[in-house]
Amino acid sequence: MKFTKMHGAGNDYVYVNCFQETLPQDIASLAIQVSDRHKGIGSDGLILICPSETADAQMRMFNADGSESEMCGNGIRCVAKYVYDHGIAQQDHLKIETGAGILNLDLELTGQKVSQVRVNMGKPILASAEIPTLLPGNPPVNAELNLGEQKLEVTCVSMGNPHCITFVEEVNDHWVHVIGPQVEVHSVFPNRVNAEFIEVVSPAELKMRVWERGSGETQACGTGACASAVAGVLTGRSERNVLIHLPGGDLRLEWAGSDEVFMTGPAVEVYEGIWTGPH
Numbered sequence: 001m002k003f004t005k006m007h008g009a010g011n012d013y014v015y016v017n018c019f020q021e022t023l024p025q026d027i028a029s030l031a032i033q034v035s036d037r038h039k040g041i042g043s044d045g046l047i048l049i050c051p052s053e054t055a056d057a058q059m060r061m062f063n064a065d066g067s068e069s070e071m072c073g074n075g076i077r078c079v080a081k082y083v084y085d086h087g088i089a090q091q092d093h094l095k096i097e098t099g100a101g102i103l104n105l106d107l108e109l110t111g112q113k114v115s116q117v118r119v120n121m122g123k124p125i126l127a128s129a130e131i132p133t134l135l136p137g138n139p140p141v142n143a144e145l146n147l148g149e150q151k152l153e154v155t156c157v158s159m160g161n162p163h164c165i166t167f168v169e170e171v172n173d174h175w176v177h178v179i180g181p182q183v184e185v186h187s188v189f190p191n192r193v194n195a196e197f198i199e200v201v202s203p204a205e206l207k208m209r210v211w212e213r214g215s216g217e218t219q220a221c222g223t224g225a226c227a228s229a230v231a232g233v234l235t236g237r238s239e240r241n242v243l244i245h246l247p248g249g250d251l252r253l254e255w256a257g258s259d260e261v262f263m264t265g266p267a268v269e270v271y272e273g274i275w276t277g278p279h
């Protein structure tokens with residue numbers, strides 16, 4: 001199976017062109033195997049670039065534990081780069097079908113290749129089946145999440161996939177590695193959740209680390225950055241246009257007057273290879 005390794009702000013996935021490749025039946029197992037950083041290719045998950053009847057391509061995204069997510073913000077920028085650079089569609093405006101609907105993307109070229117992508121990520125959802133209201137009468141903004149000894153004040157936003165955002169004084173390993181896994185599997189999130197921890201640098205700048213549902217800490221999360229930008233506005237902490245610093249790079253977020261969230265960031269291809277495993 002031919003694959004391409006790509007990343008967006010350090011959030012790295014194995015990409016397979018399903019216009020050409022045939023996959024095994026059990027995609028969840030394949031995702032677990034290729035993602036393994038010691039016994040596989042090594043990635044935060046597996047992303048399939050598939051034909052679509054309604055858009056230029058369809059994206060399917062699997063976490064490192066094999067679970068499928070509705071959306072991936074860093075992934076969709078890389079899918080757009082792949083679709084353009086590899087000649088599947090060559091307009092500088094693309095439509096990609098996702099589990100969160102069809103999204104519109106604008107490509108920025110350096111030479112003949114895509115270097116940055118601006119994505120209309122659609123409207124945030126403040127309460128949904130994936131993010132039930134945390135407690136009766138408790139809205140998803142500044143809600144109380146009970147972790148036993150500790151109570152967190154969180155804001156829950158879905159970008160098609162669910163996010164739980166906590167604003168903290170200092171984003172450190174304790175938040176990400178100790179609190180993150182507890183938030184991910186908290187019983188108020190029946191489908192689990194991605195957990196973001198945000199430090200406000202200024203109203204125009206946030207620092208973020210993420211514990212992702214199904215993949216653990218990653219260097220960046222596009223949908224998480226969108227959800228965090230929305231949470232910053234809803235809680236009066238940040239402006240509608242913010243730069244978010246992540247361990248793997250920066251993302252620009254705008255929550256426009258139209259209520260849609262626009263995300264701009266890099267997309268990088270690293271190498272191509274042939275998956276022959278596992279043996």
Ligand SMILES: N[C@H](CCC[C@H](N)C(=O)O)C(=O)O
Pocket residue numbers: 011063068069070071072073074075161162194212213214215218220221222223224
């Ligand atoms: N890293 C991805 C999100 C993956 C989300 C996934 N972990 C989930 O289960 O929803 C992003 O850039 O948006």
